[in-house]
Amino acid sequence: MSADADMVGRLAPVSSFQPAQWARKRLFNNWYNALLTVVFGLAIVQILVSLYRWAFANAVLFATPQQCQALAGKGACWAVVLQQGRFILFGRYTYDQQWRPALGIALFLLMLAATCFRRLWGRWLLMGWAALYVVFGVLMWGGVLGLPYVEQSLWGGLPLTLVLSVVSLTFAFPFGVLLALGRRSSLPVIHSLSVGYIELIRGVPLVTVLFMASVMFPLFLPEGMDIDRLLRALVAITLFCAAYIAEVVRAGLQGLPRGQYEAADALGLGFWAKTRLVVLPQALRLVIPPLVGICISTFKNTTLVVLVGLFDLLNTASTTLKDPLWREEFAEVYLFTALIYFGFCFFMSQFSQSVERQLRRRQGP
Amino acid sequence: MSQTNLPSSAADSPIIIALERVNKWYGSFHALNNIDLTVARGERIVICGPSGSGKSTLIRCINRLEEHQSGRIVVDGIEITNDVKNIEQIRREVGMVFQQFNLFPHLTVLENCTLAPIWVRKMPRAEADRAAMRYLERVHIAEQAHKYPGQLSGGQQQRVAIARSLCMNPKVMLFDEPTSALDPEMVKEVLDVMIGLAHDGMTMLCVTHEMGFARSVADRVIFMDRGEIVEQNEPKAFFDNPQSERTRLFLSQILAH
Numbered sequence: 136m137s138a139d140a141d142m143v144g145r146l147a148p149v150s151s152f153q154p155a156q157w158a159r160k161r162l163f164n165n166w167y168n169a170l171l172t173v174v175f176g177l178a179i180v181q182i183l184v185s186l187y188r189w190a191f192a193n194a195v196l197f198a199t200p201q202q203c204q205a206l207a208g209k210g211a212c213w214a215v216v217l218q219q220g221r222f223i224l225f226g227r228y229t230y231d232q233q234w235r236p237a238l239g240i241a242l243f244l245l246m247l248a249a250t251c252f253r254r255l256w257g258r259w260l261l262m263g264w265a266a267l268y269v270v271f272g273v274l275m276w277g278g279v280l281g282l283p284y285v286e287q288s289l290w291g292g293l294p295l296t297l298v299l300s301v302v303s304l305t306f307a308f309p310f311g312v313l314l315a316l317g318r319r320s321s322l323p324v325i326h327s328l329s330v331g332y333i334e335l336i337r338g339v340p341l342v343t344v345l346f347m348a349s350v351m352f353p354l355f356l357p358e359g360m361d362i363d364r365l366l367r368a369l370v371a372i373t374l375f376c377a378a379y380i381a382e383v384v385r386a387g388l389q390g391l392p393r394g395q396y397e398a399a400d401a402l403g404l405g406f407w408a409k410t411r412l413v414v415l416p417q418a419l420r421l422v423i424p425p426l427v428g429i430c431i432s433t434f435k436n437t438t439l440v441v442l443v444g445l446f447d448l449l450n451t452a453s454t455t456l457k458d459p460l461w462r463e464e465f466a467e468v469y470l471f472t473a474l475i476y477f478g479f480c481f482f483m484s485q486f487s488q489s490v491e492r493q494l495r496r497r498q499g500p
Numbered sequence: 501m502s503q504t505n506l507p508s509s510a511a512d513s514p515i516i517i518a519l520e521r522v523n524k525w526y527g528s529f530h531a532l533n534n535i536d537l538t539v540a541r542g543e544r545i546v547i548c549g550p551s552g553s554g555k556s557t558l559i560r561c562i563n564r565l566e567e568h569q570s571g572r573i574v575v576d577g578i579e580i581t582n583d584v585k586n587i588e589q590i591r592r593e594v595g596m597v598f599q600q601f602n603l604f605p606h607l608t609v610l611e612n613c614t615l616a617p618i619w620v621r622k623m624p625r626a627e628a629d630r631a632a633m634r635y636l637e638r639v640h641i642a643e644q645a646h647k648y649p650g651q652l653s654g655g656q657q658q659r660v661a662i663a664r665s666l667c668m669n670p671k672v673m674l675f676d677e678p679t680s681a682l683d684p685e686m687v688k689e690v691l692d693v694m695i696g697l698a699h700d701g702m703t704m705l706c707v708t709h710e711m712g713f714a715r716s717v718a719d720r721v722i723f724m725d726r727g728e729i730v731e732q733n734e735p736k737a738f739f740d741n742p743q744s745e746r747t748r749l750f751l752s753q754i755l756a757h
Contacts (some may be wrong), residue, residue, distance in 0.1 A: 169678065175502055299578065312545070366741060375570060392600075392602075394598060394600050394602035395602060395604065397565055397572060397602060398596075398598065398603070398604070398657075399604075400563075400564075400565060400591065401565065401591060401594075401596040401598075401665075402591065402615070402616035402664070402665075402668060403588050403589075403591035403592035403620045403668065404615075404620060405588060405620075408619045408620070412615060412619060413604055413615075416606045417604075417605065417606050420606065435529035
């Protein structure tokens with residue numbers, strides 16, 4: 136009987152939300168649930184209160200390292216972020232030139248924002264992105280337009296992380312699509328090369344590929360010839376990502392009904408026209424969520440370049456902590472860094488969801 | 501186009517499709533068994549037969565959606581071989597309408613129609629748009645040109661699919677059970693379009709069970725069973741006086757009710 140009543144309650148359209156009723160039904164419907172609610176409620180309050188005390192109430196914003204050490208962990212020392220933030224963000228980049236990477240990142244964020252507007256999608260946006268590549272490069276390297284040259288080994292922090300992830304994804308994407316098409320090819324040589332490549336790369340961790348690129352690869356080069364460290368890391372991440380993108384895209388290609396291929400064939404479209412105009416637009420739409428997953432994990436995987444001596448955002452953060460003055464403030468530094476990573480990753484996942492929603496609204500399920 | 505022009509004898513020949521002793525197997529299943537068939541320009545042919553009889557396979561061999569294993573197929577003077585260029589050239593001249601419509605869901609109705617003219621025939625977009633609108637009007641769906649296929653009913657989608665094929669200005673139209681996936685009330689709107697096309701002199705090969713359509717527009721009805729052409733005749737004789745026992749049985753089954 137009570138189950139019936141419950142069913143009726145659940146099926147009836149909820150006209151208004153009544154907190155008291157909701158709480159009684161969901162949180163206090165019998166004695167042990169009530170107990171759990173109270174215990175966990177107290178625990179949550181306790182955690183929030185101490186977090187608040189640490190992060191705000193007892194925290195200092197403007198302080199010397201000595202004052203921070205005097206806090207002895209009772210409160211956050213955000214001074215470290217204020218005073219070391221520039222190093223965390225830009226690494227060893229020439230200090231009085233750091234406005235250049237800052238401007239580059241600002242332009243990058245501006246382009247990201249523009250990309251969120253579906254209305255702006257088109258040739259101009261693509262050209263904007265291409266222009267951003269050039270502008271970013273000019274800003275970072277300098278040596279032209281009166282900007283002093285900044286050596287690439289000084290690059291670090293957020294700009295380096297962005298360069299590593301954006302550039303390698305840009306190249307990995309077309310390469311991955313080609314590998315996926317190759318794996319579906321009926322030509323035996325192309326098929327087996329693609330399968331071999333994909334399985335080999337997926338069979339080893341990224342760290343291995345990075346080490347191969349930075350330690351072993353130079354052994355094969357002629358004496359005196361050296362390829363830049365950043366470039367080697369970029370190549371390694373690109374090659375690694377491409378294999379994963381290939382498998383995701385292949386899933387999309389297989390998800391497409393046979394009839395789509397046949398209709399394109401029957402109209403006389405050649406292989407490349409068919410692939411570009413009919414197959415890929417649909418196949419890629421099917422796999423937006425896992426593709427964005429790859430973007431997110433690549434963004435985070437760039438932290439592994441610490442192993443080949445590059446100063447990405449996470450590495451500059453941990454370098455800050457090597458300073459004896461700030462050794463104690465690891466929580467503040469890592470929270471600050473985590474927040475930046477989270478911001479980018481959260482943006483990517485929200486962006487993919489909004490694109491999916493828009494496509495669904497336009498074309499139906 | 502000039503270098504792809506055929507010797508005038510082939511282009512002027514009254515025969516547009518010729519199949520000679522065509523065989524196809526799926527594994528050990530003999531899907532097409534020594535098929536001989538010639539189709540004249542402007543001829544309207546209906547192919548019927550029980551499921552699995554090879555009728556769809558037959559018309560899908562004509563534009564190489566299926567590969568035949570022996571025999572010859574010549575379309576508009578070009579023999580179908582493994583040569584991809586030949587196949588693409590034949591496909592430009594042979595339109596096909598599928599049971600499941602197979603419209604491109606990511607493109608609007610108009611874009612579906614202009615895709616092949618623009619990318620295969622290299623037609624300027626404005627011209628392709630104009631031609632597409634003309635064909636969409638002809639299938640009475642011009643007002644939906646900017647919708648996506650997912651927003652249309654089955655009958656409307658199939659009419660768009662017919663318009664999409666016509667936009668390539670094909671010499672032959674193949675119909676693979678064009679009304680079988682439709683709700684009953686939508687069959688007529690599609691058949692009306694097909695009848696109009698037949699009256700305009702299009703060469704048509706239709707795999708269909710719409711015997712009313714066969715009776716009213718076909719020049720010839722072909723009955724297939726177990727991969728063979730069992731019987732072919734002009735419609736009146738075919739329906740009123742079937743020669744073979746298998747044809748009589750099939751007709752009694754589909755005309756019984």
